[in-house]
Amino acid sequence: MDSAHQAPTHIADASKMESEQMKRLGVMTLGAALLLASPAFAAEDTEALAAEARGAVKAFFGNLKGTLVKGLKSGGPAVGVQVCSAAAKGIARNASRQYGGEVGRTSLKVRNPENAPDAWEHLVLQSFDARLAKGEDPKKMEHYEILNDGKTFRYMKAIPTAEKPCLMCHGEKISPEVQKILAEKYPDDKAVGYKAGQIRGAFTLQKALQ
Ligand code: HEC
Numbered sequence: 508m509d510s511a512h513q514a515p516t517h518i519a520d521a522s523k524m525e526s527e528q529m530k531r532l533g534v535m536t537l538g539a540a541l542l543l544a545s546p547a548f549a550a551e552d553t554e555a556l557a558a559e560a561r562g563a564v565k566a567f568f569g570n571l572k573g574t575l576v577k578g579l580k581s582g583g584p585a586v587g588v589q590v591c592s593a594a595a596k597g598i599a600r601n602a603s604r605q606y607g608g609e610v611g612r613t614s615l616k617v618r619n620p621e622n623a624p625d626a627w628e629h630l631v632l633q634s635f636d637a638r639l640a641k642g643e644d645p646k647k648m649e650h651y652e653i654l655n656d657g658k659t660f661r662y663m664k665a666i667p668t669a670e671k672p673c674l675m676c677h678g679e680k681i682s683p684e685v686q687k688i689l690a691e692k693y694p695d696d697k698a699v700g701y702k703a704g705q706i707r708g709a710f711t712l713q714k715a716l717q
Contacts, residue, residue, distance in 0.1 A: 668702065
């Protein structure tokens with residue numbers, strides 16, 4: 508899925524091509540571009556959109572983390588859960604407004620059912636786990652594309668599970684105090700039993716293109 512971001516081999520192949528072939532390819536590409544009905548987005552546009560999405564993720568993550576850390580400091584994990592649960596939606600809404608699209612978090616095992624993945628997100632989350640299994644660093648893992656309709660840009664960035672503080676609320680051994688409050692607020696909680704290094708979920712963004 509990410510072949511576009513692994514350009515080096517393609518470039519090497521292209522440079523080996525006979526010049527006659529290159530010319531024919533050029534004509535074909537031009538023809539294909541002219542046939543596209545909606546505005547054709549070039550690779551640079553996709554890269555600019557990805558850079559913008561990365562900025563939005565950074566701001567969103569900063570706010571979430573700040574809120575979580577403040578909650579944990581003020582009253583430990585139980586208060587952390589309260590604060591997180593009360594603030595997560597508003598923080599996502601603000602981030603979305605700033606981005607001019609939708610900004611949120613999702614996972615294959617959600618705590619809040621409102622964060623459940625749609626079909627596209629589900630596939631990308633599965634591909635992230637497959638990439639992790641092949642040894643890729645989850646900290647840098649992302650996927651983005653302009654959908655086939657040419658009207659929507661979508662971006663996802665993996666969220667790795669750190670030992671601290673994630674495991675106290677998403678790990679295998681959760682204190683009874685935290686378990687109790689999680690059970691009250693999230694009776695259908697699936698986001699437990701994680702180990703450090705696993706992918707907890709992903710940031711997910713989308714934006715309509717003009
Ligand atoms: C104090 C407890 C607590 C800690 C610590 C914590 N989380 Fe969460 N996490 C929550 C709660 C509560 C929610 C549900 C928020 C909501 O209602 O949207 C959540 C939701 C999430 C979600 C959104 C998807 C879902 O399951 O609904 C992701 C992703 C996530 N957490 C990742 C992490 C990561 C990564 C860490 C460590 C950096 C972490 N969390 C630390 C309590 C915690």
